[in-house]
Amino acid sequence: MWTRSSNTMLGTVFNVSIRYCKNIKIPDKSISDLELTRHRKKPPGGNRYLTDSKLLYLFNAWDNVQWNADQEKAAAEKVELNSTVTFSEDRLKDLEENANKHWDAFYDIHQNRFFKDRHWLFTEFPELAPDFNSAPVRVFPDGESKQSTPDRIKHNDEDAHNSKRYIFEIGCGVGNTIFPILQYSQDPNLFIYGCDFSSKAIEIMKQNELYDTKRCEVFVLDATSSDWQVPFAENSLDIIVLIFVLSAIDPTKMTNVIEHIYKYLRPGGLVVFRDYGRYDLAQLRFKKGRCISDNFYARGDNTMVYFFTQEEISNLFKNVGFVEEQNLIDRRLQVNRGKMLTMYRVWIQAKYRKP
Template identity: 60%
Template sequence: MASSNENLEEKRPLFGNRILTNNDNVFQHNAWDNVQWNDEQQKLAEKKVAENSVISVTEDQLEKYEKDADKYWDEFYGIHQNRFFKDRHWLFTEFPELAPDTVKYHSNSDAGDTASDSKASRNNDDHENCTTKELKIFEIGCGVGNTIIPILMYNINPNLFVYGCDFSSTAIEILKEHKEYDTSRCKAFVLDATQSEWNPPFENESLDIILLIFVLSSIHPDKHKHVIQQVYRYLKPGGLLLFRDYGRYDMAQLRFKKGRCLSDNFYARGDGTRAYFFTQDEIRNLFIESNFEEELNIVDRRLQVNRGRQLTMYRVWIQAKYRKPLK
């Protein structure tokens, strides 16, 4: 059963409303929204990035990171299986478009809602009130399903179908073994989103929503534009792209050691996987240059708190929504 603190944390509204006004209260919650940095914090972050941005890898190493990217992620999922990332139950708070008028969702899901509960919810009396509109969702870089599984669990639209791709075959195999993976409602497949031509199980301009959730950062910056152009190709006119990823000066960027930088703001972790850290303008330019219309582009600066260990961690994420124009 969730504690009162957990329930308070999970029931928070869209970020931006939990503001820390008194530092003495910092450990009252698990996270604080829209944390503003002072000049000293900003300069310290810039200094740390300057220090860890010295590029010392060879051309051969750079080529290996790119060539073997799928192998590094296969090894990652082979080791961690589905235990490393938590299911993203916060999706319906930040992106309510994923379950419009169809969601049987309790905000304490992270504290213990079960798959059996979700199946029951799809068969209760609320089912007759859900929309019958077809909804096709596609996640690029779905991993082991930390986004797809919550959508399948809580979106009760009988005409929902979710696609997911990843270039790690190991991740796709793990996803297909999940008890919530239902071939009548979803299809996961192996695809390298950076390859020049895709061969997905759907047609051009056939998708309502495409998700890029902490995946574009793992791709070489030179290939970002190609991925966005493919997104545009497969979205319906009026379709929506939902984006969330690492922002510049996020804690993860500041923690990189010297020798891990591959190019500006692009790093290799110790396990060979990579991460890029975006600015709002970079994301805006990527999408606008590919003819998208901007609906949202914000920086989510959040102070996360480990109340047990009395630690604070500054996170910076970019959250955005872009729409393909109607013809």
């Protein structure tokens, strides 16, 4: 969703004109409060909220932006327009059966340059590196779950400090999650496993100088398969990471993936999840002819992506037996101040624990 500061169908609800970009007069208190958020590594309480439309172009991004009914309706209309399925049966079969080849081609082109390391992980999921105490604390929208630091506190206990801790990332790509965890956590008892559908991605990751076989191991795995061949036992993992991965899987196969996750987590183990939400900018940008099924699309490079609702995520995990600890929608307004564009991102973030 993007606009040049208008209130057109895909427009911003703020109706801000270009004159606000130059020589705007803003109360000193507004500036002083917002200056605390100047850097994206924000201090506790430093989330950036847009309370005055005159401030729209002061920063590159705003947090927890709420939509009104007109904006929601406009997004739904846009999705309806791009939802006509035009793929032939042969084309759909190719997308599914050759999915690994399409991802291999993606990584063959982009290598390790496309995705950025996820240094924001430790604000959203402090459980991943409980010994890293410098990460800013997550500030949630009113009414959302605030359970964000239980494992960070637990890590100070002697038993937790002396026990082995295992993390497994599904869809690790070229290491944009695993390498930051290894960088920020110095816990000698931490070991991280990672898998990816793409053998090319695994090859690239193993060539990285940060890849340390004493602290991590990665391998090729089709997470949708009925039988996982993995180097760890059932009921053995402390945390499973599922970040922007489930959306790349055919919706009919998602339950199978969640069932395997449940099987390999230890009792009390945690799933941390973040992925695309319904009406995200990426969904609204699709043109006609890219839709595979409802809210499921093929990109131009033949990789696939699904856009979730909170209810869908909740049902997927709870139906398998998980207990929901967090399920929130993260709406962020990103601003291109040079081109005077506003872009709305929608992500679902959740945590589920195995009883």
